[in-house]
Amino acid sequence: MTQPKGFKSANRRYLQAFWPLMSMYVVTVVVTSSFIDMETAGASVRIASAAATTLPLAGVLWVMLRLIAETDEYTRLRQLTAMARGGAITAALATFVGFLQIYGAIEGFPVFLLGPFFFLAYGFSYGAACLGKRD
Known part of the structure; x- marks a missing residue:
């Protein structure tokens, strides 16, 4: 490492x-x-x-x-946690959109938007963690 x-x-x-x-x-x-x-x-x-x-x-x-x-380990943990949260949020959104398509609620969804959505979710997750740590 x-x-x-x-x-x-x-x-x-x-x-x-x-x-x-x-x-x-x-x-x-x-x-x-x-x-x-x-x-x-x-x-x-x-x-x-x-x-x-x-x-x-x-x-x-x-x-x-x-x-x-x-x-360092502290920063590493915070960054990886934010990436994991961003990935989980993105996976949940992708699943939701997939079911919307299966059930005919929407016609199509531009899948390439999931990439920028991940970076957005990661950024918000990291920012929320930083705000939550302030006393």
Whole structure:
């Protein structure tokens, strides 16, 4: 397991990786949504576009886990607990939406929204935990 390296250096490494990955994600979304006609594009272009858009977000998750591994036990526990809560909330939402589709209450749901919803649920879970710890 990685030893704690100090919050400043761990946060610096996190931000040095996070911002380029987010920039790549934004550029990929703009390029694929603006310049590629998905109705006429072949399957290989569609698959490559999906992979190119997903890879930076997977990188962000990896960088988040690396940051967690480089911090102390208390911070690690808080971050992993927030990630677990965010994942549980996202899984519950996905299940609910799936049943809404099965029972015909909704026609369809853009599944890609579950990714941003996870990050939102994770952020709120972490923020709520931080607020709850104040005396």
